[in-house]
Amino acid sequence: ILNVEQSPQSLHVQEGDSTNFTCSFPSSNFYALHWYRWETAKSPEALFVMTLNGDEKKKGRISATLNTKEGYSYLYIKGSQPEDSATYLCAFGARGKLIFGQGTELSVKP
Amino acid sequence: GAGVSQSPSNKVTEKGKDVELRCDPISGHTALYWYRQSLGQGLEFLIYFQGNSAPDKSGLPSDRFSAERTGGSVSTLTIQRTQQEDSAVYLCASSQGSMVPNEQFFGPGTRLTVL
Numbered sequence: 001i002l003n004v005e006q007s008p009q010s011l012h013v014q015e016g017d018s019t020n021f022t023c024s025f026p027s028s029n030f031y032a033l034h035w036y037r038w039e040t041a042k043s044p045e046a047l048f049v050m051t052l053n054g055d056e057k058k059k060g061r062i063s064a065t066l067n068t069k070e071g072y073s074y075l076y077i078k079g080s081q082p083e084d085s086a087t088y089l090c091a092f093g094a095r096g097k098l099i100f101g102q103g104t105e106l107s108v109k110p
Numbered sequence: 111g112a113g114v115s116q117s118p119s120n121k122v123t124e125k126g127k128d129v130e131l132r133c134d135p136i137s138g139h140t141a142l143y144w145y146r147q148s149l150g151q152g153l154e155f156l157i158y159f160q161g162n163s164a165p166d167k168s169g170l171p172s173d174r175f176s177a178e179r180t181g182g183s184v185s186t187l188t189i190q191r192t193q194q195e196d197s198a199v200y201l202c203a204s205s206q207g208s209m210v211p212n213e214q215f216f217g218p219g220t221r222l223t224v225l
């Protein structure tokens with residue numbers, strides 16, 4: 001059974017803080033690792049799709065790294081803003097379908 | 111351009127009734143997926159369709175759940191004899207194909223409440 005774990009489950013930070021989350025996944029039969037951002041009452045929004053060991057992706061203040069050999073990925077947010085408040089999901093791509101972790105719920109206070 | 115749409119956005123039903131949830135994928139996307147998020151749980155894969163191939167139904171939780179995709183486009187997820195544990199947000203996604211990297215685009219979901 002494929003298992004994807006995310007930590008922490010929730011995080012409360014002040015505006016301007018930098019933060020990071022962890023996603024761990026099976027290191028064998030790796031296809032792709034996806035990060036999504038899901039705001040309440042909206043559709044999950046794709047942030048990154050990562051396929052290569054050592055990959056680093058960046059979009060504005062958000063970046064992600066990937067280690068497929070040890071089975072983990074980090075998502076970093078630099079200088080958090082209230083609009084970053086959302087649930088961040090990682091998903092392991094497995095033969096078409098995605099296997100999701102339970103998400104990290106981020107709350108950024110002004 | 112138009113994204114993935116789902117209807118209804120909210121559905122309240124009584125235990126034992128059947129419900130149908132609809133998904134309109136992005137035009138031209140050959141792959142379509144259904145997921146659900148129950149309270150306190152992560153997103154759970156239910157079923158996916160890729161072109162004319164037989165669907166992968168490995169995530170359907172019971173035989174009360176079924177889905178079809180007509181004409182390679184619109185999909186309907188049907189839940190028969192609903193139970194309270196079926197209450198969840200049901201999300202549909204589509205992608206250009208199922209090969210890596212397979213970026214999936216999600217709809218806004220249908221929130222199902224079974225009383």
